[in-house]
Amino acid sequence: MASLGILTLPLATLILALIVRIILVVVYHRRRRCNSVAFFHPYTNDGGGGERVLWCAVKAVQEESPDLDCVVYTGDHDASPESLAARAIDRFGVKLIRPPKVLHLYKRKWIEEATYPRFTMIGQSLGSMYLSWEALCAFTPLYYIDTSGYAFTYPVAWMFGCKIICYTHYPTISLDMLSRVNARNSMYNNDALISKSAFFSQCKVIYYKLFSLMYGIVGSHAHLAMVNSSWTQTHIQKLWGIPDRIKRVYPPCDTSGLQILALERSVEPIKIISVAQFRPEKAHMLQLEAFAAAIKILDADLPRPKLQFVGSCRNEADEKRLQYLKDRAKELKLDNDVEFHKNVTYSELVSLLGGASVGIHSMVDEHFGISVVEYMAAGAIPIANNSAGPKMDIVLPEEGKQTGFLAQNLEEYADAIVNIIKMTAYHRLEMAAAARKRASHFSEQRFYQDFKSAVRPVMSNTTP
Template sequence: MANIFAFFVFGLSWILFAQFLSALLIVWVILRVYSHHLRSSNLVRRSTLLAELGHSHNTKRIVGFFHPYCNAGGGGERVLWTAIAAIQRTDPDVVSVVYSGDTEASKESIISKVKARFAITLDPVLLHFVFLQSRWLVEDSTWPRFTLLGQSIGSMYLAWESMTKLIPDLFIDTMGYAFTFHIVAQLGQIPIGAYVHYPTISTDMLARVKSRKQWHTNAGHISSSATLSRLKLIYYRLFMYYYVLSLRTASFVMVNSSWTKNHVDSILQYNDPLIDAIHMIPPLVGLKLFTSQNAPAAARIVYPPCDTREMSSFSLMPRQRIILSVAQFRPEKDHQAQLNAFHRLIELHPEYIQNSHNRVKLILVGGSRNDSDAKRLSELQKVAKDLGIDPYVEFVVNASYPTVLSWLSKASVGLSTMVDEHFGINIVEFMAAGVIPVAHASGGPLQDIIVPFNGERTGFHARTLDEFAGALHTVLSLPTEEELAMRWRARAWAVQRFSEEEFERGWNQSGWRTWALGSTSSR
């Protein structure tokens, strides 16, 4: 009897497994048919686009840039527009297409803003925008819970929308939406590249959840609960597993700093035996079968561009007693820590507000992208008022490029409190402008930017509130000769290492041209 039962179970298992394989085969066939349909109809869309841009022949190559917030005006957008401007100069047979969710803007207004914000001139004949209607799916406000998962699934839908409107010859994600790679690979069947500013998830994030450390990505009610922390750790391990599969789909990966490279390289080599074993069980095995395992050998560092030419012309001395912050009003930038550090500075050194000739101001220049940023900005203004420092704090929102330059030309100290800042273009801008930086002792500012030049300081690092206040006081009280020398060293290092020319050199050596000019799948 037992043998009969075992035989029955064995037979039923094989039947279920065969049904699973059949279902998987059907899904694969459907994907192939749908992909063929999209790529066939793409020939018409491609020809129509080139004709609209005034290109009478179809020999142009199309490089697609996935950047849903291309009109935001931050450091990531500078990377995007500098890359496209470089392509337009060196490869006039390439048309750049930006997949953007800025549906309220026009092509002309975006180009004008790029000119005003970054002093970058773009050729409209070699640039096209595919406007996406579903950007709300990647808004953090859309996903108050399971934000990483929700935004990643939302980005996959955006990638599908992108491919239905236009399939390029090469797809490059410049915002960090790696989960789009699966959709593009399956439907577009084209090579994929990535410029990673910051890994969506990292081993550091897993470690913080495991150690139950409260963070902006690990809320207090979770870190205080052992059960919730264990559940979140499982969630993060699963998410990391799929993020690894996503990055391995890319043909080449560029990163913006040593910190990001170390994390991305470790992610590409990441292995979770338990999660891997779980994915040997149907139907989860199907998720792995539909992903590429051809991981790039290693990420390549291409430091972001900084327009050091104009900034390096600013006079080093004298400078006004201004502490300057230049950062979008996003949670990870931790503007509240800046307010707290400034408040601590005043507590320890009240002379900075008591004497009119010695008075210090904190100026926070930043972009507000959406309602969440606007709400955060309002909360920061309330914090400044509650701390009693609002008379000495000014918020400058969505400033034009000339306005940002004006503040950089007269500030004394540049402040950045973000922990694990992946790079820090704002800090490079401080240094190029002759502003002495004070930044958190982590990430790019620690490893790549605020490093000794000719064996001497170019700025300061800090971790605690008192360390930030102490560093700010040190800069504000430097002897004139030492202050001038440090400003000069900071500028010399920034201009030498982080110019637009250096970025373009690294970008052109990344291999994008090989993949763009060698692909024929979407034509």
């Protein structure tokens, strides 16, 4: 026992020294806080709706508080102020008032999915704390804005004395995820090995419940939590327990730029567009299989449609998914009916949307669905998953008129495709017009107004 005490003494001393070191670092950087706004967005090249929110948020802050410098924490080492400002215009049509300052992060591997083959969720969350420590030690702002959903970074920013503002697209864990594991349903985030085993499923339920508790604790550190939809708001309120600090701010959708496109489209062939990153949850394979099923049941005298996949790849895993999708299209003998457009520019995207009559989206529990709104604004009739954002906020009747279709499985998606193709030109045009009017509720200008209104009380009551 005496020897055990001797062994634990150096360990206790080491832990105490580490704690003291952390305290000294935090105190030092709290005193050196800059009167600026820093955006935590490790991936500034993902090309998705989250990146659009980042640039619109930067622009909104620049307009609301022109005296504050805007800094972007990014793990993309080739990023520069000029390249990011150019990217905001080229990919999203967002013109910043001035280029943001850039702070490069070198520990981004700790938040990458590939780093954690198992316990991915908790691994990435704890890794984000380490990454935010690197960021805040390099530059400590007065206002810390997270636009990527890394809630575990909030206690770190809180220690550094930052006012914490977040824009949450999707809760890291939701009650729906927990219920699916409980019901042993296999999905991209619950593989067959787990779902087929009662024991492993119960272990995962316990893991999810513990993680939910931790997620609620870290999320409650936010001084302001903006959420992008009714669905996300419901979950965040239950998990974080700070309803008075939660504001719903619909994401910025390019409705004005797309609404100038002509509503009438060529139907030779009818084009179906799918805009989404090549990520597993976007369920591109379901879209391809549904398209193949629709072609089989179409009347021979009807024009054969064309499916256009448009999206970006974040990493090698996304590239492999894209290649698998291409291989499957060949297996289904759809080589001449399916197109793939990777990492397109904003102008190219607008051109593709302008030629599409239908827009398809199949992610289950999509927090909002910017691409669905963009389909509608561009004049393409949406077919979206019958859940979350599209169901609760977007694909709703406009002045009593149908604005699109909701589907849950392959058969329902295929039926929706066939129904639109069989519509008369007049009926299709009428639905597209109603969808376009509905999309105007989610404009970029509306985002700027709501974002500024939400952050104003937080950013006007703090001094360095």
